[in-house]
Amino acid sequence: MRLAHALLLALASSGLSQQAIQFSITKGPPGRQVGSTSSALARRATYSEKLINNISGAGYYVQVKVGTPPQSMTLLVDTGSSDAWVLSYKADLCINSDSTIECVDTFNPTKSSTHKLVNQSGFRVKYLDGGIALGDYISDDFSIGGTTVKSLQMAYVTKAVRNTGILGLGFSSSERAATKYPNIIDQLVDQKQIGAKAFSLYLNDRRTDAGAILFGGIDRDKFIGPLQVVPMLKSGGTYSSFEIDFSGVTIAYTNGTIVNISSSVLDHPAPAVLDSGTTLSYLPEEMASPVFSAVDSVFDPDLRYNLVDCGYLDKEHNLSLTFQFNNTATIVIPIRELVLDILGNYKIHPSVPFQRSCLLGIQSTDIFETQGTVKQSNFTLLGDTFLRSAYVVFDMSHYQVGLAQANLNSSTTNVIELSADEPSSLSSATGVAAQQTTYTPTTRPITTLSSASDSASDRLRPPTPLSELLGIIAVTLMSTIIGGAFAII
Ligand SMILES: *[C@@H]1O[C@H](CO)[C@@H](O)[C@H](O)[C@H]1NC(C)=O
Ligand SMILES: *[C@@H]1O[C@H](CO)[C@@H](O)[C@H](O)[C@H]1NC(C)=O
Ligand SMILES: *[C@@H]1O[C@H](CO)[C@@H](O)[C@H](O)[C@H]1NC(C)=O
Ligand SMILES: *[C@@H]1O[C@H](CO)[C@@H](O)[C@H](O)[C@H]1NC(C)=O
Ligand SMILES: *[C@@H]1O[C@H](CO)[C@@H](O)[C@H](O)[C@H]1NC(C)=O
Ligand SMILES: *[C@@H]1O[C@H](CO)[C@@H](O)[C@H](O)[C@H]1NC(C)=O
Ligand SMILES: *[C@@H]1O[C@H](CO)[C@@H](O)[C@H](O)[C@H]1NC(C)=O
Ligand SMILES: *[C@@H]1O[C@H](CO)[C@@H](O)[C@H](O)[C@H]1NC(C)=O
Numbered sequence: 001m002r003l004a005h006a007l008l009l010a011l012a013s014s015g016l017s018q019q020a021i022q023f024s025i026t027k028g029p030p031g032r033q034v035g036s037t038s039s040a041l042a043r044r045a046t047y048s049e050k051l052i053n054n055i056s057g058a059g060y061y062v063q064v065k066v067g068t069p070p071q072s073m074t075l076l077v078d079t080g081s082s083d084a085w086v087l088s089y090k091a092d093l094c095i096n097s098d099s100t101i102e103c104v105d106t107f108n109p110t111k112s113s114t115h116k117l118v119n120q121s122g123f124r125v126k127y128l129d130g131g132i133a134l135g136d137y138i139s140d141d142f143s144i145g146g147t148t149v150k151s152l153q154m155a156y157v158t159k160a161v162r163n164t165g166i167l168g169l170g171f172s173s174s175e176r177a178a179t180k181y182p183n184i185i186d187q188l189v190d191q192k193q194i195g196a197k198a199f200s201l202y203l204n205d206r207r208t209d210a211g212a213i214l215f216g217g218i219d220r221d222k223f224i225g226p227l228q229v230v231p232m233l234k235s236g237g238t239y240s241s242f243e244i245d246f247s248g249v250t251i252a253y254t255n256g257t258i259v260n261i262s263s264s265v266l267d268h269p270a271p272a273v274l275d276s277g278t279t280l281s282y283l284p285e286e287m288a289s290p291v292f293s294a295v296d297s298v299f300d301p302d303l304r305y306n307l308v309d310c311g312y313l314d315k316e317h318n319l320s321l322t323f324q325f326n327n328t329a330t331i332v333i334p335i336r337e338l339v340l341d342i343l344g345n346y347k348i349h350p351s352v353p354f355q356r357s358c359l360l361g362i363q364s365t366d367i368f369e370t371q372g373t374v375k376q377s378n379f380t381l382l383g384d385t386f387l388r389s390a391y392v393v394f395d396m397s398h399y400q401v402g403l404a405q406a407n408l409n410s411s412t413t414n415v416i417e418l419s420a421d422e423p424s425s426l427s428s429a430t431g432v433a434a435q436q437t438t439y440t441p442t443t444r445p446i447t448t449l450s451s452a453s454d455s456a457s458d459r460l461r462p463p464t465p466l467s468e469l470l471g472i473i474a475v476t477l478m479s480t481i482i483g484g485a486f487a488i489i
Contacts, residue, residue: 060203060211060276060384062167062475065143066154067112073105074164077213078277079201079242079394081168082175084142084184085123085155088135093160104164107156115140116151123155123176134159137177142184145215145475147193153181166277169199171396174240185396188215189420196418197396201276203388205408205439206337213475220414223391223404223431228329232399233271242394244401246272246380247324249287251294254318261290263380270365270380272325274392274401278383281362285377288364291321295335297360300349306363307348310356312339316441321362323386329403331390336441338362338385361385391431398423409437 059076066073066086073086086107087094094103109115118137125133135157142152144167155176157165168175172183188194194216202222204211212222233243248262263270263284270284283291292299297306312319312335319335338361348357362385365377393402397420410432418425 061164062144062213064167066107067109067140068114069112070141070143071105071107071112073107075167076162076164076277077201078166078168078275079170080273080275080277081166082170082172082183083123083155083168083177084152084166085135085157085168086165087160087163088156088158091158091160093163102163103160107165109138109140109156112140114151118153118181119177119179122178123157125161125176132159133157133161137181144184147188149184149187149191149193152184152187153177169394170241171239173238185215189397194418196398196420198394198418200391200393200402201387202391202406202410203276203384204406206388208409214415215475217415217417218393218402218426218429219410220416220429220431221410221412222407224407224434225404225431227391227393227402227404227426227429227431228325229400229402229427230326230329232401235271239396239399242274242401243271243379244274245326246270247327249283249291250322250324251291252318252320252322253294259290259294261287263287268378270378272323272380272382274382274387274394276384276387278381279385280359281383281386282365282367282377282381283362284380285364285366287380288362288366291362292360292364295319295338295360298352298354300352300357302349303346304367306360307343307352307354307357308339308360309354310339310341310358311354312336313341313358314441316439323382325403331386331403331405333361333386333389334439336439337389340385393418393426395423395426398426400426402426402429404431405435407432407436408439 061074062077064073064075065071075084075086087103087105089106089108091103091106094106116139118139120136121134122137123133123135135155137153138156139151139153142149142154167184169185172180172186175181175183182190185197185199189197196216198216200212200214200218200222202212202214202219212219218227230244232239233245235241235243246263248260248264251259251261253259265286266284270287282288291297292306295308295312297308299305300307317335321333321335321338323331323333325331340359340361342359343357348354365379365381368377389406391402391404391406395402395418397418400423416425416429
C-alpha cells in the first residue's frame with residue numbers, strides 16, 4: 001500500500017462531520033486509505049506517502065492467528081509492501097483515550113509462549129506528514145488458511161498509524177528491516193507448506209464482500225480463458241515490487257469508436273505496479289487525461305479528484321477500458337467498476353455538473369506531485385479498481401505475473417498446485433470459457449454506518465479454506481469497511 005487516501009483526508013479536513021460519507025458494505029470497499037510507505041515506491045525516497053493518520057480504513061483483509069495460544073488478528077492484504085505487522089495491545093493509537101479509533105485486533109506478546117524479540121525498535125516507517133510508525137521486530141508462530149508458519153519474523157507496532165495490522169506480500173528485498181529476512185511467502189515455501197513462492201489474488205466483484213487469496217496455487221474456476229503471462233520488471237537491479245510493463249489503455253465507446261492511449265505518449269516508461277493496498281488506480285497525466293475526456297469526468301477542486309456521473313451505474317453501459325501489458329496481455333474494466341458511489345453527502349464543488357457525483361476509479365499520478373509525495377510520475381499504480389476485474393497470479397519463483405479476466409462471483413473451485421520447478425505452469429493454465437454469472441445493474445442506495453462500534457471485526461467472518469489440497473493454502477478475503485472513522489472530526 002503506497003498511497004494514502006487523500007480523498008478521506010480531504011473529507012476529514014473539510015470539516016464535514018459525523019455522517020459525511022457513508023459507505024455501503026454490500027457494495028464493496030470504498031476508499032482504502034492508509035498509510036504505509038512501502039516497497040518500490042517507498043524506496044525511491046521521494047515517493048513517501050501522504051498519510052491519513054488515525055483514520056480507520058477499508059480494504060481486503062485476512063484473518064490470521066499469531067502466537068501460542070493463538071491470538072486472532074485481522075490484517076490488510078497488501079501486495080505493495082513486504083512486512084507483516086501486527087498492532088501492539090499497547091499501541092498509542094489504541095490506548096489513547098482521546099482517540100475515537102478502535103483498534104480491531106491487537107497482539108499481546110506477553111501472552112504468547114512462542115514469542116521472541118528479534119530487534120527492538122527495528123521497525124520504522126516515516127510518512128510524509130511527519131507521522132512515524134514504530135515498533136520492534138519479533139518472531140512468533142503465524143497461522144493463515146489453516147496452516148502454521150513457525151517463528152515468522154514480523155513487526156510489532158507500538159506507535160501506530162492505522163487500526164489494523166498489514167500482511168505485506170511483496171519481495172523480502174523491500175522489507176523495512178535493516179537485515180532482510182524470510183517473510184511469509186518465503187517461509188511458506190521454506191517450511192514446505194507450498195511448492196512455489198506464488199499466490200493468486202481474486203478480489204471479486206465490488207458488490208460482493210468476499211474474494212480469495214490462494215497461496216501456492218491457481219484456481220481455474222476463478223478466471224476466464226488462458227492466463228496471460230508477463231515478466232515482472234526489476235527496479236534498481238532487483239525484483240522489488242510487482243511491476244509489469246504497461247503498454248496502454250484502449251477505450252471502446254458504445255458507438256464503436258475506439259481510442260488508443262499508448263504509453264508511448266510518455267517520454268519515459270511508466271511500469272504498472274499491482275498494489276492491492278491502494279484503492280484507486282493512477283495513470284500518468286498524459287494517459288489519464290484522455291480517459292477523463294472519454295468518461296466526461298470533472299475535477300473537483302476541493303476534493304482534488306476527478307468525479308464522474310453516477311448515472312453510469314444505473315444501467316449497463318458498454319463503455320470499457322482495456323488495459324494492455326507487455327503488448328500482449330489485456331484486462332477489460334467495464335465502466336461500472338470505475339464509478340465509485342462513495343461520496344454520500346459530501347458537498348461537491350458547484351462547478352461539477354452532475355446530478356449525482358461518483359468518484360472515478362482512475363486518477364492521475366499528478367495528484368502525488370501536487371501533494372508533494374513524488375517528484376516524477378514515472379509509474380502507473382493499479383489498485384483495487386483495476387485488480388477486481390482481474391485474476392492475478394504473483395509468481396515470485398519465476399518473476400512473472402499471470403493475468404486473466406476474473407470470473408466474478410464464482411462459487412466453485414478447480415485448483416492446481418504450482419511448483420518452483422515448473423515455470424510453465426502459468427502459461428498452460430486455462431480458466432473457464434466465459435463469465436458464469438450475470439451482472440445486474442442496480443440502483444445503489446447508500447446505507448448508513450453509524451458508529452465507531454461498526455468495527456471491522458463485526459463484519460469479518462473466519463476464513464474458510466477453499467481446498468484441502470496439500471501444498472495449497474486458500475484463504476477467504478473479506479472486503480470490508482469501517483465506518484466509525486468518520487465520526488472523528
Ligand atoms: C492522530 O493522533 C495524533 C496523536 O495521537 C493526534 O495528534 C492527531 O491529531 C490525530 N489525528 C487525527 C486526524 O485524529
Ligand atoms: C536493528 O534495527 C536497527 C534499526 O533499523 C538497525 O540499525 C540494526 O542494524 C538492526 N539490527 C540487526 C541485527 O539487524
Ligand atoms: C452493448 O453491446 C451489446 C452487444 O454487443 C448490445 O446488444 C447493446 O445494445 C449495447 N448497449 C449499448 C448501450 O450500446
Ligand atoms: C462516438 O462517441 C465519441 C464520444 O462521444 C465521439 O467522440 C465519437 O465521435 C463518436 N463516434 C462516432 C462514430 O459516432
Ligand atoms: C487501436 O489499437 C487496436 C489494437 O492495437 C488497433 O486494432 C486499432 O486499429 C487501433 N485504433 C486506432 C484508432 O489507432
Ligand atoms: C514481454 O514479455 C516477453 C516474455 O514473455 C519478454 O521477452 C519481453 O521483453 C517483454 N516485453 C516488454 C516490453 O516487457
Ligand atoms: C522519470 O522520468 C524522467 C524523464 O522524464 C527521468 O529523468 C527520471 O530518471 C525517471 N525517474 C525514475 C525514477 O524512473
Ligand atoms: C455478483 O454478485 C453481486 C451480489 O449478488 C451482484 O450484485 C453482481 O451483479 C454480481 N456480478 C456478476 C458479474 O455476476
